[in-house]
Amino acid sequence: MPTDxxxxxxxxxxxxxxxxxxxTRIYDDKxxxxxxxxxxxxxxxxxxxxxxxxxxELASKIRLDRTxxxxxxxxxxxxxLIIDVSQKGxxxxxxxxxxxxxxxxxxxxxxxxxAQNYLEEKLGKENLETLVPLLSMIExx
Amino acid sequence: MPTDxxxxxxxxxxxxxxxxxxxTRIYDDKxxxxxxxxxxxxxxxxxxxxxxxxxxELASKIRLDRTxxxxxxxxxxxxxLIIDVSQKGxxxxxxxxxxxxxxxxxxxxxxxxxAQNYLEEKLGKENLETLVPLLSMIExx
DNA sequence: CCCATAATAGTGTATATACACTATTATGGG
DNA sequence: CCCATAATAGTGTATATACACTATTATGGG
Numbered sequence: 243m244p245t246d247x248x249x250x251x252x253x254x255x256x257x258x259x260x261x262x263x264x265x266t267r268i269y270d271d272k273x274x275x276x277x278x279x280x281x282x283x284x285x286x287x288x289x290x291x292x293x294x295x296x297x298x299e300l301a302s303k304i305r306l307d308r309t310x311x312x313x314x315x316x317x318x319x320x321x322x323l324i325i326d327v328s329q330k331g332x333x334x335x336x337x338x339x340x341x342x343x344x345x346x347x348x349x350x351x352x353x354x355x356x357a358q359n360y361l362e363e364k365l366g367k368e369n370l371e372t373l374v375p376l377l378s379m380i381e382x383x
Numbered sequence: 384m385p386t387d388x389x390x391x392x393x394x395x396x397x398x399x400x401x402x403x404x405x406x407t408r409i410y411d412d413k414x415x416x417x418x419x420x421x422x423x424x425x426x427x428x429x430x431x432x433x434x435x436x437x438x439x440e441l442a443s444k445i446r447l448d449r450t451x452x453x454x455x456x457x458x459x460x461x462x463x464l465i466i467d468v469s470q471k472g473x474x475x476x477x478x479x480x481x482x483x484x485x486x487x488x489x490x491x492x493x494x495x496x497x498a499q500n501y502l503e504e505k506l507g508k509e510n511l512e513t514l515v516p517l518l519s520m521i522e523x524x
Numbered sequence: 525c526c527c528a529t530a531a532t533a534g535t536g537t538a539t540a541t542a543c544a545c546t547a548t549t550a551t552g553g554g
Numbered sequence: 555c556c557c558a559t560a561a562t563a564g565t566g567t568a569t570a571t572a573c574a575c576t577a578t579t580a581t582g583g584g
Binding site for chain 3: 422447449451
């Protein structure tokens, strides 16, 4: 029986990556009944909130590499959750949720809220309010 | 000019993933002169510290999926940084750093320390000491 | 007005990751 | 002593990610 069970590493990058990986698994698990991963949910959540957006605008909002987003959009468009409503002849795509996409978002949002509440309960509201600005600082480095 | 420049998301999973991604890029950049990524450095750091280990033991120490580790070991073994010193006929592999691996570790450790110091300077020692236990809590969820 | 540049989208390729599964060897309970 | 199970390692496949690059269209300065 190892006594060093899940002690933090001296490497703070590894600590952050382990936490990120663990939390991603929790959100993915909670969302699994909806058929969406947290990264897919993140995309449709942003589209639901910010209305029609070009690929570049959406990538910028999510702060995800645009070329990553291009790949991630594929199954969501193939599944009819996201549609392109750009005018004929426009060079820009204008992505927005279809009715099916809106319904899927509302369905998945319940599971996402479960995950959010789970984290808040387990960590405590105060800890979470401490954590978030620190994560934001790291993102801005 | 967007005024919502890098504000945290309401989604705490996304906040954590963004921070993890940003910090990974910083560590990868600092390490790039050594030719190692932070995930490769993590592997040789653990081997340097914990001596010869089987694949399963090493995966358990790093808290990385064993099958992921199997793939990540490939280039490090091909490059002669890691060698298998198991006895002939043993079913277990016994991985340890070669002399070349030890030298590479020492070389890369300098860059890793740069990254560690960079984070501590930018975030502040106190913030870091607040952050690490919170990350550990999340990993244990 | 036209061409160099910017804006936009996408592809080729590579790394990092893990789940489901297979293969092989070790081992202990009957 | 032997076979069911555990321990160990690896492969097939899929998702998530981003860098370097290409292709196409828009646009503004001369």
